[in-house]
Amino acid sequence: MASTGPLYLGFDLSTQQLKGLVVDDSLKKVHEAKFDFDADAKGFNINKGVLVNEAEHEVFAPVAMWLQAIDTLLLRLKDDGLDFKRIKGISGSGMQHGSVFWNADAEQLLAQLDPEKTLQSQLDGAFAHPFSPNWQDASTQKECDEFDAVLGNEHQLANVTGSKAHHRFTGPQILRFQRKYPDKYIKTYRITLVSSWIATVFLGKFAPFDISDVCGMNLWDIKAGKWNEKLLELAAGPSGVDALKKKLGDVPEDGGIHLGNISDYFVRRHGFSSDCTIIASTGDNPSTILALPLKKNDAIVSLGTSTTFLMSTAQYRPDPATHFFNSPTTPGLYMFMLCYKNGGLAREKVRNAINAQAGVDDKNSWSAFDENLLSTPPLAQDDPSKTPMNLGLYFPRPEIIPNLPVGEWHFEYDPVSDELKRSRGVPRSPEQDARVIVESQFLSLRLRSRDLVHSPGPGLPPQPRRVYMVGGGSRNKAIARVAGEVLGGSEGVFKLDVGENACALGAAYKAVWAVERDPGETFEDLIGKRWREDEFVEKIADGYQPDVFERYGRALKGFEMMELKLLEERKEGKLE
Numbered sequence: 001m002a003s004t005g006p007l008y009l010g011f012d013l014s015t016q017q018l019k020g021l022v023v024d025d026s027l028k029k030v031h032e033a034k035f036d037f038d039a040d041a042k043g044f045n046i047n048k049g050v051l052v053n054e055a056e057h058e059v060f061a062p063v064a065m066w067l068q069a070i071d072t073l074l075l076r077l078k079d080d081g082l083d084f085k086r087i088k089g090i091s092g093s094g095m096q097h098g099s100v101f102w103n104a105d106a107e108q109l110l111a112q113l114d115p116e117k118t119l120q121s122q123l124d125g126a127f128a129h130p131f132s133p134n135w136q137d138a139s140t141q142k143e144c145d146e147f148d149a150v151l152g153n154e155h156q157l158a159n160v161t162g163s164k165a166h167h168r169f170t171g172p173q174i175l176r177f178q179r180k181y182p183d184k185y186i187k188t189y190r191i192t193l194v195s196s197w198i199a200t201v202f203l204g205k206f207a208p209f210d211i212s213d214v215c216g217m218n219l220w221d222i223k224a225g226k227w228n229e230k231l232l233e234l235a236a237g238p239s240g241v242d243a244l245k246k247k248l249g250d251v252p253e254d255g256g257i258h259l260g261n262i263s264d265y266f267v268r269r270h271g272f273s274s275d276c277t278i279i280a281s282t283g284d285n286p287s288t289i290l291a292l293p294l295k296k297n298d299a300i301v302s303l304g305t306s307t308t309f310l311m312s313t314a315q316y317r318p319d320p321a322t323h324f325f326n327s328p329t330t331p332g333l334y335m336f337m338l339c340y341k342n343g344g345l346a347r348e349k350v351r352n353a354i355n356a357q358a359g360v361d362d363k364n365s366w367s368a369f370d371e372n373l374l375s376t377p378p379l380a381q382d383d384p385s386k387t388p389m390n391l392g393l394y395f396p397r398p399e400i401i402p403n404l405p406v407g408e409w410h411f412e413y414d415p416v417s418d419e420l421k422r423s424r425g426v427p428r429s430p431e432q433d434a435r436v437i438v439e440s441q442f443l444s445l446r447l448r449s450r451d452l453v454h455s456p457g458p459g460l461p462p463q464p465r466r467v468y469m470v471g472g473g474s475r476n477k478a479i480a481r482v483a484g485e486v487l488g489g490s491e492g493v494f495k496l497d498v499g500e501n502a503c504a505l506g507a508a509y510k511a512v513w514a515v516e517r518d519p520g521e522t523f524e525d526l527i528g529k530r531w532r533e534d535e536f537v538e539k540i541a542d543g544y545q546p547d548v549f550e551r552y553g554r555a556l557k558g559f560e561m562m563e564l565k566l567l568e569e570r571k572e573g574k575l576e
């Protein structure tokens, strides 16, 4: 007999694709589909989901392409057998920091959508600007300097907003937007984040920012729970704070807030039930921590286009080197995050060089990369007693952590003499680059999370209890193995059964919680009760291995010296 129980739909609008995932009330995934921007979008000259203006270091995405993606994704979910009538709640996750500038006609256009036509064909006129600045944008150095200065320094800004100023954060982006396009800024009636943009489309009217994603703007005072007036004043420019406040709207405290019923357009065009509820959408990283009942001292490593490292903590310990956000669901909890621009695409560059050298036909195959990753000894050290450790940084795009320009740098480090020497590359390039780039990415995570992790048991050095891998790169077990060697993890390295789609899963779980919670029931309680560990997660690699963990511990010192040296050279103008 066909099931009739309630279903919950989660979206993930990320750099390279829109994904949709449906779960039932027992948290089991029942449908999923995706729309890949490069492969599926028609009429946009994008590469890896974005457009680039190199001259100004701008990276941005066409908003109309996302509308096309929603139009097609819903058809794909239908083809997958989804009965839209059963969907009781929808929530979404969006790549963080990106802003969409809507004009004054938008709400009328949203309210009057004709179910015979696509979203893309009807909402073209709803935007004051056709593009959304992407998280990879690096055009706002001047604006970031102003943000860091306005409260005193970057420490003060991090204390108040959870982060120092970052190129991609929405406040500095708005400041640059209103300076570069004053007319468009005046015409902007409402600014949404990518997350509240998804909710807006499904709601048919403007949706507010969510309590977690708002922390990615450098405008929100986390402890006070309100906008910081000085920061608003800076971002707002000549048209003033009140005008900007109107464009930004309110920020409800409850991450599970019911924003309203789904827009009639979706009821009539796709057969959704008219009482399907739209739940606040959040950022892709906050959403990822909702994909499982994360315990204290567990870490999530998300290998998407960006690499991120996430932990849930009750301690608010902001620092200019890291990010803190409100939990998307639970007051009093925070999300700690590290975010790197050079994640998936940097690894792909090494993979491509290996495949080209080996004459591999399938350009997207990871086999040769994986073979080299596993056959190269740790730190590409053939004989640890005689040869130095090989360290490197691979940044095809300007990096966030540390703030370095495009480049690739190699060093040799002798942990006995503590000597660090510049080298021309790894001994056997590009094969050994596979090992050195993956180690480099995980060493940076270990370096920057070391004060947050603690010993998971007697006699164990500080490290996570479990490391969960998610995002596209979590398909790769060779990378997971190296993650365990570098980061540890007393119980091992794990993957969710929908590991690549954790953001969409987290969004779907948020919808389950928001619709089905009892009064006062936390997300952790509800999801914890329904979660089935044996079905939903798989151990994919060993974690803590004392010898190699200790060896990487020694490498950390050289790694830190390497970064400091390059930062010094940047200051002296030697790297640009």
Ligand SMILES: Nc1ncnc2c1ncn2[C@@H]1O[C@H](COP(=O)(O)OP(=O)(O)O)[C@@H](O)[C@H]1O
Pocket (backbone or CB within 6 Å): 014, 015, 016, 017, 303, 304, 305, 306, 344, 345, 347, 348, 366, 470, 471, 472, 473, 474, 475, 476, 500
């Ligand atoms: N088998 C694999 N090994 C390593 N990386 C992979 C593998 N499969 C996919 N990826 C990486 O996953 C990335 C996409 O991850 P995904 O989480 O879907 O992206 P996003 O959410 O940022 O759009 C690609 O850039 C690719 O490098």
Ligand SMILES: O=C(CO)[C@@H](O)[C@H](O)COP(=O)(O)O
Pocket (backbone or CB within 6 Å): 014, 015, 016, 094, 095, 096, 097, 135, 168, 283, 284, 285, 304, 305, 306, 307, 308, 339
């Ligand atoms: O900028 C950040 C987080 O601060 C990125 O993590 C974006 O949120 C995009 O992520 P993916 O497309 O890699 O999922």
